[in-house]
């Protein structure tokens with residue numbers, strides 16, 4: 418089958434703890450987060466060349482067992498209806514699979530978990546689960562029920578996962594971080610990510626100064642009341 422793969426990173430050590438992984442990027446997104454760093458992939462994927470899956474297959478086979486995992490990022494990968502077929506082909510290469518998702522397609526997420534096609538899910542929670550906050554953080558009108566369903570699926574699943582939030586000044590307050598932690602109370606892992614003002618979808622966010630590391634550390638220590646395994650990434 419031909420897959421619409423719009424980017425391939427052959428090596429990363431930093432996107433899945435303890436794993437040497439490759440990353441596949443799938444096109445399109447149903448959010449328009451103003452702080453997004455993948456704006457071409459999200460909004461104009463047709464301008465990017467397609468990477469043939471055979472090329473990726475050959476690369477992994479030539480590494481003869483050195484690669485542990487494949488990360489599926491985007492864009493929003495769960496928009497792609499043939500994602501289960503792609504993941505089956507990746508599993509045939511004897512790789513573990515990590516899915517990055519914004520949580521808007523709980524049906525696909527459930528199918529992938531049920532079929533054993535994902536080993537780790539990183540789900541973004543863009544803001545506290547209040548309509549106006551979430552819409553502001555994503556640039557669209559969000560189906561919050563779908564987000565909540567994806568959260569529940571992960572909280573009740575046996576697979577490994579993390580929830581992650583980018584602490585974007587002007588979009589998110591410390592109280593939002595605490596509200597998010599409360600909404601995922603008892604989760605296996607919550608990561609608070611530093612905002613990076615480089616190459617943002619909305620150019621105005623390039624002028625926003627990231628919070629000082631202490632601000633992230635303080636927010637994380639408050640979130641630990643609800644999720645024990647909380648950490649900061651990117652400072």
Ligand code: SF4
Pocket residue numbers: 446447448449450452453454455456459491492493519
């Ligand atoms: S940051 Fe937002 S707009 Fe960009 S790919 Fe992720 S969910 Fe889509």
